[in-house]
Amino acid sequence: MPSKQTIMRINLTCLFLLVTLVQVSAASFAQNISLSKKNISLQQLFQAIKTQSGYDVIYDTQELKKAKPVTINVTNTDLRTVLDLVFASQPLTYVIDQKTIVIQPKERTFFESRVDFQFALDIKGKVVDEKNQPLAGANIKIKNGSDKAVITNENGEFTITSLDRGTILVISFLGYKTKEVTINDENTLLISLEVNSAQLEGVSVVSTGYQTLSKERATGSFNIVSREQLDKPTTNIAQRLIGTTAGMQARLDANGNPRFEIRGQTSLNNAAAASPLVVVDGFAIQGDFNTINPQDVESVTILKDAAAASIWGAKSANGVIVVVTKKSERGTPLRVDFSAFTKIANKLDLDYVNPLATSAETIDYEMKAFGNWSARINTGSLATNNGWAWSLGTMALSEHALGFITEAERDALLAKYRTQSNKDQIRNELLTNPVAQQYNLSLAGSSGRLSNNLSLMFEDTKSNFKGTGNKEYIANYRANADLFKWLELSFGGLMNYNKAKNNGVGLGDIQGLSPYEMLRNDDGSLTNIHQYYTPILDRFVPMSLFPYADWTYNPIQEIANRNYTTEQTNARLNASLKFKILKGLTFATSGQYELFNTSTQNIDNENTFQVRNAVNRAATWDQATNKITLNLPKGGTLAQSRVRTESYVIRNSVNFDRRFGEDHDISFVAATEINNLVRQAFGNPTTYGFNEATLSVGTFPNGPGGTFFPIKNWLGANQTFGISNSYSYTTDRYFSLLSNASYTFKNKYILSGSVRTDASNLITDDPSYRYSPFWSVGLGWHLSKEKFMRDISWIDRLNIRATYGYNGNVDKSTSFMPLIAMGSTSNIYTGDITATVSSFGNPTLRWEKTASLNLAVDYSFFKGQLYGRAEVYNKAGKDLIAVLSIPAINGTTSQRLNNAEMTNQGIELELGTAQRIKGNKIVWRGNLNFSFNRNKITKLFVANYAASTLVGGGTGAYVEGENASAIWRFRYAGLKDKQPMVHGADGTLYDFGAFTPGDGRSYLQNMGTTVAPYTLGFINSFQIYDFNVSAIITGQFGHVFQRTGFNYPPTWQSRVLPNNKLNEVVNGDPMKIVPLPQNLIEPRYYFWDRFHQNLDYLVVSASHIRMQEVNVSYNLPANLTSKLNIKRVQLFAQGNDLFTVVANKVGEDPEYPIGGLKPQPRLSLGLKCEF
Template sequence: MKLIGNAPAGRGELLSLLIWKIMRLTILLLIVALHLSAKTYSQYITIKKENLTIKYVLGEIKNQTGYSFIADNTLLENNMVRHLELKNVTMREALDACFNGLPYTYSIEDHLIVIRRTPRTIFPSLPLEMLAASIIRGRITDESGKALAGVSVRVEGRAMGTITNENGEFTLTGVAENAVLTIGSVGYETRRIKPEGKTFLNISLKTKTNLLESVSVVSTGYQTISKERATGSFDVISKSQLEKPAVNIAQRLIGTTAGMQAKLDVDGNPTFEIRGKTSLYASAAPLVVVDGFPLQGDFNSVNPNDIESITILKDAAAASIWGARSANGVIVVTTKKSARGVPLRVEVNAFTRIGSKFDLDYVNPLASSAETVEYEKLTFNRWGAQVNSGDLVSNYGKQWSQASIALSENYLGYLSNADRDAVLEKLKTQDNRSQISKHLLANPLDQQYNLTLYGGTQRMSNVLSLLFGKKQSNFKGTEANNYLFNYRTNASVFKWLDFNATAMVQYNDARNNGVSLSDIQGLSPYDMLLNPDGSYTNISQYYWPILTRSVPMNKFPYADWSYNPIQEVANRDITAKQLNARIQAGLTFRLMKGLSFDSKIQYELFNTFNRGLYNDQTFYVRSRVNTAASWNQTTGVITPNLSKGSILTQSRSKTESYNLRNQLNFNRRFGKQHEINVIAGSEITNFVSQTFGNPTTYGYNDQTLTLGTFPNGPGGTFFPIKNWLGNNQTFAYSNTFTYLTDRYFSLYANGAYTFANKYTVSGSYRTDASNLITDDPQYRYAPFWSAGLAWQIQKERFMSGISWIDWLNVRLTYGFNGNVDRSTAFRPLISTTATPDLYTQDFKASVSSYGNPTLRWEKTGTWNIGADYALFNNQLHGKVDVYNKMGRDLIAVLSIPAVNGTTSQRLNNAEMNNRGIELTVGTNLRIKGNDIVWRGDVNFAYNRNKITKLFVANYAASTLYSGGSGAYVEGKNANTLWSFDYAGVYNKQPYVKGAGKDKYDFTGWTPGDGRDYMLDMGTQVAPYTLGMVNSFKLYDFDVSFIVTGKFGHVFNRMSFNYPVLWGSRVLPNNKLGEVMKGDPMKIVPLPQNDDEPKFYFWDRFYPYMSYLAENASHIRMQEVNVTYNLKRRLASALHIGGLQLYAQGNDLFTILANNTGEDPEYPLGGMKPQPKFTFGLKLTL
């Protein structure tokens, strides 16, 4: 024999040989034992002995037939058989001989021999069927409701038991009333149960906590693949993570997957990017698939309590089956299904999540009231500001602050110096933050109540879930109610036909009456909302003194011209109602062994109804009606042009899609060495989106349903109507419509061959056609394909001596995914007006796009090398992936000769690469048996993005600093931050550095190419990401936390907002002191010339200085969760299946690498998530 390995010669080689022989002998003995235990009732029995106990005889029968027995211990020990000579007799003949002359009888059921004392009665013995009370049946499932086969069910203290069949079912006969059942299976915690008179038991087993939370299969949306034979790169979210409370299931993905960056908005809705940016203009969001079909809506249409599993497909072999929509990766969601033949099971999940009000000093980082007033005094009539002439027309539409009005009124001679100073001093003492917080802001609150029912018959399974969610936003008056109904059924119609169906109906009722952040940011820090007596203040939207002097306000339709945000919120009703539905249905035909055919269809309908009703207590109505009136300033006559009363706005949108798929499946094992898994199918998708806008209704009464008219017509060229300032105006009276359609046709196939359960070769092919792509077949039917290899090294013979390696799998894949940019077309696009010209009665048109005649799918080629491992009895596990994503035929704006009619056009001619590595390490340590267990997972990823091909002749500096699509530069990261290099102040003018030693001031655009003036400060998307998910089982408590980190990127922090021209409120931010005390050679100072004519141009420079670039690295404490699990014996005493009480904290704190205190993902001036705390329970009945 030749041994392959690295064992040393001599003693080590002999030891390896000895171990190999022992293993062979063990396997041989195991085969013999299995063979003996598989003997059936038809076998013959031979016994020849004297003076035997009944126990011995029954033991011999068990050894020779494999049947177990149930009997009283007294019978077994106290009864003897004097002489027994049996040769090749049947089991029934042997039993008859054994009990001959004894007061006992027997029955044979389900591989059990049940022995009972013959009843002492004058009546004949009852048949076994009449002894129902002693028969216990049941069904055993895992925590998800999946049936478990081969589970051992034993009666403690008795030599009796059985195992479950393929449906998880078992039957025990002759069980005493006080019996205790022991249920156990490999990989699951053993349970002890008292039937307590029940004749049918539903039993759920929990996975042992010291084992890996392993994944037996991986779902791609089209098929499920055994993880051992999956060649692609994928991640599966753990079941424990999915079961945590979440308003949106996407929240459960944060920090769990290497290479998937996530960012949450203030409401907790995340956006994802997997393995970097793959397109310059198309969406970077991954495709989301729910139960095999792409999700047209968002995650809010999926009940987070219904999720069974989530799989992240990352490389070409994993995701290429989705073709032209998979370059950004795929998130596959599978919902829960009930097992068949189980009685009703009820789950109730309810929680409340409350958060802190947002920090006003962060979202509105203004200087103090005193600093603001002093600053307004400093800037009054300086730096090129237009001096107030005091007339109405020049001041209309300009929102003057109270301090600037006092200064201007003093300048115009209407206010004395003393009165001016008194006004300013009073304003210095006022601070509106407490009133804003009390009257406009709210603590965000989420409440969710979910009821799920599981049940079914032997041929059908059903799941019904009902969810109600109530959401209060950060602003008072903005809230929503969400109602979600889901039903799923699976039925076995015939042995060869299965039917499945899913229905989802969602109704969302949102009220958006609250203010917006921009409303708050438009207030000066001294603008109070309420007077001391509680009445509304007037935060005028006009220059109020000029209005009172020049306008006969009492003669207009509404004499009240005041504005107050609290009053606005209280007197408007802005709603958005959504009614959504999703229906899936499918048939599965089993044609022969291993071969089946699926036919599935999905239909989705999303309707949104928007309605805004503003009564005439709102400034919106009063201002609209008043300013629309015609005012003859000579005669003083005012003619209303709009009816008084409420204003009503209405619109609706409708999105409708269907997806039809037919698929052939072949899964077959040939002998012990070969396994083939193949699917092939076709798919048709149609997507239509429409919007309908109604004209604004004036003079509306919601009680009587009456509306006003245009007293003088809607206006227009032939019948002009003047507004209050004498300008022509027109009122819209026609509807608006939009229509968008996408169609796809696809052919696909995927196959895998596995040899010796160790080596797997996989391949996939898909071609997509769409109305978005050119009609030239050369480009329209571009193929997407992949190929992969997998090698389970731990199953090799040379690994047999390495006991500390439990699993080692190596993967290699290469293939192409696709993407689509909907912003361009293969033919020139003509944009036409919706209504004809009033003079010519013809429609006007213009060229909106010159077209891309070779428009084709964007392609991303990816190679991936990966390894999965589990070590030290599964106590350490993880994976490593190295990849290179090569984007080709990417659509980009390229420079072309002007002879084409334009100097730029979107064409498939750019290329971009993403290279990276992903590491995942996890552990499962039993510190104190099953009482104290630590499970931890850490993932780390690095991604480097680079545009490798892009022709743009020239870049304006403004294009670069604006970022986004205009800032793409060949050889650079697609997320580069561009900044000016500040040169200091010369001759009282700030300068930036140019090419060589050139310097340019702020008075005009920089000439030439912007790259000569701007610096590459680094990428704005983190190349390094970290996720840590740790959980601890401490007796009846589970404690877990999630930490995320992003490193190696930069962001542009907030600059001081240098003063603008008159006509808007002067609101200096809290960076004022930085500028006042700063070195003018290091930071842009305030203008040093009192008369600075080009000061209005400064905002093209000062927000984009290199000294504003900061380190964006940070670490977040994303989540802490504590769960109490009620002991099973207490749950049984309460007659419930289980109870969990939990508390959770989210967005608890962030550690920043910069010293500014500014969060790089939520910059100053915007809302960032505040700490939130959740309390809830999960009850199983």
């Protein structure tokens, strides 16, 4: 990694270059003008000046109406001299900024001001909508003038006094287009505002990634995330999308980061392939949302149906998320933005993530189970006992049973364990408060024909576990240059560096401890967390003779003596040349290159149990002579791996967008595209005897041996240590042709269509499959613009849309040719390389297809106070890849083939409102979205389902006629002869030690779906003067999950760790819930795992409502920030994952079941500054 000094020099250099580009002196572009004209307008003069000098001229059309015609005759005269001559007798003047001339009114003299004061006007007016209805609460203020402003009363009327002629009034009202009116001699005004449908929904255009469309001219199902939502603080932009879009369901990980599913599951073979495609600035990216700086995002558009998404062809069946990053516009001065925030959360709730019984309950359980529900320890042979890491309580019971300790000693140990709890030590020694700190600096501006954006982000994150954290750096640069009138260049570059430290323990390390097993002794020294049955080692094994006499383990010691790092370096470059051929017609050639390098390096020094245990176990022990032979060198270990991914896209496109007359709008795009991706993975063998300080390594006493190093270990058994390299290579290639067109007539009737074909090396070379097209058609009707609707005053906007088409999906888990998996090592007995048939091949492998029908209504009522949409869709997946039954004559009874079908049918409703409670000072905005999805597998041939397959879930558990996310469970039948039973086929009962034969569908019960068919998102925002308070509530309903039940642990080769559901079975009805074993001796108790965790009574409602977020921000008054030369300062506080209301009676969060990591409530504090 580069040094801090190097990074600082790079950052300062980038900053200097950007500021230099933006602040280029206009003097360096000085030009001379030659011109001879009579009585021309200023507009004509400006055009002539622009042609000769290249300078742009910015002016207010209303101000130019006050100017006189110009007569001029100059030859090779300096530009400033020409402008001085022109404006000498005009009421206007000019300012030159870079390569731009800005026209503005002259300041009035004292005498002129006094005259105008004598003749100032008092203006009365009324503000109405398009249907002449009054608008109460409209805001009227003076443009470029004083702070004088008024608000219309309940009749839409206002009065404003002492205005000069020529004053411009700016009239605005939420949901309507802002209007400007110039004061002349009239003192009574009637001002009509036009509804701004785009403003109601936050944005006026949508982006498909290939083109930008007016939302009024789009037939597809697009959802745009509001600017207000995107501006909130976050470490991952994906978190800003939760709850914003009907039909887009988020499944969250332990850090609250979502994986999205749009309009149901569309693939049966690969859950990862069911994620939406992510597009950034027109190109699909290989990285996920983590490679995007949230502060760079300008807009996010969700493409849900065929008309919106089919332009992306074989990657669009799961929807598309289009991200557009910020860029500067021409003529904008340098703008500097800075933001910073700190996010902190509670430590993990140990009672939730590690739900063990109390220490006393655990000891009681161990005493009851010992020797009854599994075999006692056998002392006849060391080899049969050394691997049993029994808990301390069970070892005390065993040592007494074997006669090595007295009853009093046993009881004293058990009494001590009963009173001990390791929770405080775990919290203090292994856990920490998760903290994330993020800093952002962005600079944007333009100079002449060049506009620039540079953003820098640094984020420092510490996880729930001590010794684990992450540092991330992102630098992003975008530039746009008008090289000529007919040629535009765009360029973007992103660099992302991420370094993660993974030295801390994992949740599994904590869950493997008995509740009374302490990390430190009373004197502060480290305890030994037994990894073997230690008393037997002490009796049989001469530990002092082994390479490491200390064979103890403690997680605190492991954290301090290992160095696990993962480094990721990601780069993304894109560029585009756009040629303006004719009015509305452009040709562009563009491309993107991405590089991802991930390297992992894990170092354990010889103070770790990892190293000491490996070296000791590998040693050969001659028990007759007590001689120890070293087979692995002493010292640390080094394990390394790396993954390199390169991809590029080359695209040529033609874009046409033009209006003909007043009634005809045509938009068209056609493109060709080549995609190539290469992924290589390298794994190095573990290096033994590694010294990090000297970078030296040890040698094997008997040489490297071969691909594997077979030895006789300390117990005389064969043991191997892999020293071979691993390597994998993957390439994906695509060639695509695509087009999209739309026609709008009279701004009321819309016809759209798209077609795309994708060829790939992933698909069979049969042209009938390889070039199978994806297409869509769409219709739109702006019903509210019809004459017969104009008299319905409460309807502002009413649109109807209908689309149909095909999307595609790519599944890389199979091949059209048979696949053989070659072993990476030789067989230790024969020395030969082995291979297995991993896939028999799918000779007609083709794209998965989804036919999508979408019907929608968009509306706005009551002057924008109520708006939204309603959509109905039907998605029919065809040629889906799934595991199907085939005749055994083929050499196997199942194979992945394109022969399954599945449907998703649903309804989506969105309702928004904007209520001005007190003009622009107090405003409430609300948005409610609701969706329903019904999923069903309609075609899938599987001859027979084993019960274990169905209860295990996954790709083998899909059943025709059922939901793809169905959960199957055994039906508990109570006790019979003291044995717990389950129902089998035809009323047969099976006990927990038996095997259940036959097709599992005949006796297992479908308990419902684990994916919510009903979802809800509710976003509220209150603007109260300079404060803004917002909240996001999400809900999921109608699905189920398996709650945590008792784990029935046997005393068998491991610690006995009963969970906190022990009392539930001890005190429960044994005919309704499986009790503890009723027989004193239950030798098959360890078989109970197959049944007790897959019973029907454990499946409960997963419906819940979550308080996802509360955000409070405050904008400091402008009169205060201006004194600090700061344009805007915002302070904010944000809370996430604050609480959840669940429908199940056990209080378990269905998204984060007990025993797994769960996001803790988080608080963020920060500020934003604009300079």
